[in-house]
Amino acid sequence: MFFVDTIELAGLGNRSYLAGGERTAVAVDPPRDIDQVIAAAARRGVRISHVVETHVHNDYVTGGPELARVTGAAYLVPAAARVAHRHTPVHDGERHEIDAAAGLVLRALVTPGHTPHHTSYALEEDGTAVAVFTGGSLLVGTVGRPDLVEPRLTHDLARAQHASAHRLAAELPDDTAVLPTHGFGSFCSSGRAAGEATTIGREKTSNEALTRDVDTFVADLLAGLDDTPAYYAHMAPANAEGSAPVDLTTPPTADADDIAARLAAGEWVVDLRNRVAFAEGHVAGSFNFEAEGQLATYLAWLIPWGKPVTLLAESAAQLAAAQRELVRVGIDRPAAAATGEPSSWTRDGETPAAFPRATFADLADHPREGIVVLDVRRTAERSTGFIEGSAHIPVHSLHRRVHEVPDGQVWVHCAGGMRAAIAASLLDAAGRDVVAVDDSFAAAEKAGLTVRTR
Known part of the structure; x- marks a missing residue:
């Protein structure tokens, strides 16, 4: 028997996975905050023997190198990917044993399109594919964007997406579960995911990559592309180089004078409370990025890269959750933080700002x-x-x-x-x-x- 656990990264519109048998497991496209992957393995009572990347990610910082280091797992990266850290290059068709007792093997299928080196991984049980981790290739009802690497490659990568989708459909049984990384709100997706779960058979009847000829598919795909978050430009280089372990300890506490000084210095002060509360009262000059929304995506998109940020939260729990979201996109350490409400964040004699x-x-x-x-x-x-x-x-x-x-x-x-x-x-x-x-x-x-x- 095998299991597949999904690790939701709702703020980024992504998913990571832990899959295995009774003793060992593989982590697929892990987030930078690896503690939740380790906790998932502990709940299952398994050892993480392999960590795999489907591609060098453009929308978040991977925890792959650190997870492999901490667990002693083999770190599998597509052979054509250019990365500076220690890894095992994976070639098309290679099989890696995940759990011998359960008959679980991971088979690599090179599926270029989202990136030139993109690789999917079929999870086989006793020689039969039961699931396929498709990363940014075949998604739920759509495919990953082909325009995130280099403009001159976009057209060819769009055609490659079509071919890769057809390869997966041809080589895998119809009841194979399709488990993508992107497509649940991620800007790495070329369209909106049409549901939460799918199979190869379902995609054959509903995915435009599999129901349209290549020229029509490519024309429609390219016509539908829109802007991508500005921070994407920093993600692939960070992943190629390898990121440092995360630090989720509480930032230095900012009082009202500190907050005012940081605003005066041109730093960003970000209020994480919901938009109703913010409109009713907030520190003048602060910006509202709701913790419950797509915090990491929109804050990282708008903020000048490297600009110091101070976080204002209604509770310690909200602050901690926001820190976790932000490290996933390379905003590692807030300059300062405060919890409470506007009355404690404004100096004596000042009134919180508001708007209708x-x-x-x-x-x-x-x-x-x-x-x-x-x-x-x-x-x-x-x-x-x-x-x-x-x-x-x-x-x-x-x-x-x-x-x-x-x-x-x-x-x-x-x-x-x-x-x-x-x-x-x-x-x-x-x-x-x-x-x-x-x-x-x-x-x-x-x-x-x-x-x-x-």
Whole structure:
């Protein structure tokens, strides 16, 4: 018998896996905070004998080298990948025994497309594939992006994605479980995952890589690509070099004077509380990135790389969870932190700042004179429908383009409220009069607003 445990990295839209038998197991695409992988192995009572990477990741810092070092496991990396740390190069077709008693073997299948060196791994039980770890190759209803390595390679990698998907479909039984790393909200996915679980057989009938000819597939894939987080540029080099062990100890405590001094110095002070609480009261100049949202993705996307960051949290638990999220994308140590509420983060005589929240119905009822409607969704989202007369600056570029926002009170919206809250905090910190539209964009037309499509 075999098991497969899923380690969810919801904030990044990724999954890692631990799979094995009664005695030993393999860890696939582990996160940088390896303690949770070790804990999963301990719960199973197994030893991690192998750690494998499907590719050199572009969206998070891997814990692979450190996990292999701590556990003494063999560290398997695709042979064509260029990495500086100690590893075992894996070639196409190689088999590595995971648990002899359970008859478990891992077979490498080179599946280029997401990267030139990408490799999937079929988990075989007594010679039959029961699962395949597809990394950024075949995802649930889609495939991994082919444009993260080098622009000149994108077209060829898109074609390779098609070929790799067909290879997996041809070589593996229909009931083989498909277990991707990306595709659950990750920007490494070329589309939104169509469900939580799938098999080779299901993908044959639903995945466009397997139901369309290569030219149609490539054209549609390339046409649908949108911006990628800016921090991706730092992830692959960090993974090729090998990252240091994480330090999740509590950062130095910041009092109100420290917070004010850091803001005055141009550092980022990030409030992790939910957007309702932030709008009701916050330290003037601070930014709101909800701990419960895609904290790591959006903070790492927006913050100038290497800029010191101070975290404000409502509790020690929220702070600790945020630190864990951030180390996964290379934001290793906050400069300082504080827990509590705005009244303890502001100096004597200062009043917390605030701004109103609203719905699309409120916007529809409000006179349009003197206000600016700002859409901070991505370009691909806006192409499906936008409020007539609205301005458009994606949230990930707003901090560099605040000066482009027209004069007037700014009613800022996204698709659901989280990114609007980030944008509202950036505008509020810049001294703009802002209203955060905390509503689903689906409600805009129902509210009587004119929504047009290109």
